[in-house]
Amino acid sequence: MANDPSETPMDAALRELFHREDRVPFVYWQEFTGTRTTVLLTGAVAVLAFVTGLSHLSQATLEFGGPLAPVLPVGRGTVENVVPFGVVLLAFVLGGLAVGLGRRLWIAWYGAVAALPVGAVLVFVTAEPTDVLLSCLSLGTVGLVVRNRAAFNRSLDLSGFQIAAIVAFVAGQLYGALGAYALRTQYDGIETWVDAFYYVIVTATTVGYGDATPATQQAKLFTLSAIVIVTGTFAVASGSLIVPALESRLSAAFGTMTASELALLEDHVLVLGYGDLTGSLLDELATTTDVVVVTSDGDTATALDERDVKVLTADPTEEESLLEARIDVARGVVAATEDDSGDILAVLAAREANPEIRIVAAASDHRHVGKFERVGANEVLSPAVIVGQQLSESVQDDVNRDRARARATDETGGANGTNGTSQADGTDDGATTARDGDPSSGSEHDGAT
Structure with missing residues (x-):
């Protein structure tokens, strides 16, 4: 509006800092409803089913009077004998399915969809208050399993x-x-x-x-x-x-990730190879995101595993190794060892494995920057050039500070010199005026003469 006061620079800075055009979710539901949560809940249902089954077996007399008890294929008198053992068996089945879901197997997904409803309807067979929790958890878990169907797409890798x-x-x-x-x-x-x-x-x-x-x-x-x-x-x-x-x-x-651990990777950063630069890089990234190091050096892999760093012992220049490290769902790739030739091959393999992923590389020799860019690196940094620029800026800053200090000293000294000259001139003028205006001065001078 025309009557509104003009926007101050402070208002503009605050608006740019805090105002967002896109909507920011208050809760990232994907973090709580993803594949990891699905696997954990399936395992929790398995544990709860085992405890529930043992609880039924420990009771002296069982009389299940749920609405579904009469329709079971076994006789009325044998329901109390079949159900407890069936629940324990369901627990072991769900435990195996949880392992399969952890490896993203599609056959485990179908098994979970078939087995979880059994736990959900248990309370309608037994009418026991202790089975309500198992039924509710099974019902919620089967919903998550169905929601994350696309994540469980791996075939059963059997020889x-x-x-x-x-x-x-x-x-x-x-x-x-x-x-x-x-x-x-x-x-x-x-x-x-x-x-x-x-x-x-x-x-x-x-x-x-x-x-x-x-x-x-x-x-x-x-x-x-x-x-x-x-x-x-x-x-x-x-x-x-x-x-x-x-x-x-x-x-x-011996310091490498298992198949189930690799299957759970998502939105992580792949570090191809290990060197002095990647050591400090791991310290920076470890607190903000999942990092997986792909290296063919067994000793390095063991040392990283002792530091609780996720590591895959494989050749980072092979496309199959990168696919095993789930580069298809990774956030980015870093290649920063001291071997430029190996890093170039690793960048090339990463680009072939995932044409859309962002790749950052470090060139030990600045003459290889163009080669990294030609094989598919999105950004190439040269540590030697960066250090040289920082040294130059540091030296120039020191020189500029010395020059500014000297200029300030000169200006201060010049001002003091001007004031001193003015005071001297004023004294001389006053003395001359006194001599000119005082008659006695002249008389005395004449008398003396």
Whole structure:
């Protein structure tokens, strides 16, 4: 408006500092509803389900009277026996699914979508107040799982041997269970499908309680074949899955990130290689964002791991290594070692792995700045040039200060000299005036003469 007072420089500075055209969210909900929260809540549901199941098992008498209890496939009298064990089994299943979600596996996402509603409807079966918390947490978690569907897009990375071992294990279990049930009349202790599966499991794990035994020659021959097939496939399948897990733990012990840790990376900064410059860089960035160092030096990786720095022991010049470090969701890339040739290759690999990411590099030799820019670096800094500029500015500042000090001294001295001259001139003039105006002065002078 015309009557409004004109804006002062202070008002303009305050408006520029505090006024924002875009909306700033009061709470960043993505931080609380992202993939990490989803994984943690799934694990929390697993723990709570385990505790709830044990609580039901510890009770002497159970009478579940929920609205869904009559529609269960088991009889009314067996609900109290099936549900507690089912809840404990659900806890172990959800624990495995939480691990799969931590590795961003799509198959774990489908499993969580199928298993979490089971925990959500538990209270409608048991009508127990202690199950309300589990039902509410399961319902909230399944909503987060569905919301973050796009984040769980990794396929189950199994080798051909692992797939064959799992298929053989399933086939072996089916062979033993179907055979035992078909020959149940020739066994002591096998009457139902549950008895048949129980017999196969205790046989595969070499437990053998002795409560189910073959009673005829045909049943004994089948048992011998089941021991070889079921036990062998169980051992092979277990080894094919456990050995990679042990290798992963050994990798972590020697200073490299596991697959589950890498899968949880998001909006982080990748540091390609390690040197004197990156040492101070890690100290600056560690307090504000997640930093992952990619280096092929095992000793350096171990030292960084001891400092609680996330590190991936891999070649930073290989595109596969950068994809493993999730450069596709990283915030930026820094290449700042003392080896310009290695840094140039790392920048080139980073640009090929993610054409949109911001890359900052440091050129030890200022003549290589153009090469860094040509291979895809967005900004290139030369420590030698920066130090030279700072030294020049520091020297010039000192010279300018000395010159200003000398100029101030000269001006002060000149002013004092002028005042002294003026005072001297005034005294002489006064003396002359006195001599000219005093008659006695002349008389005395004449008399003396």
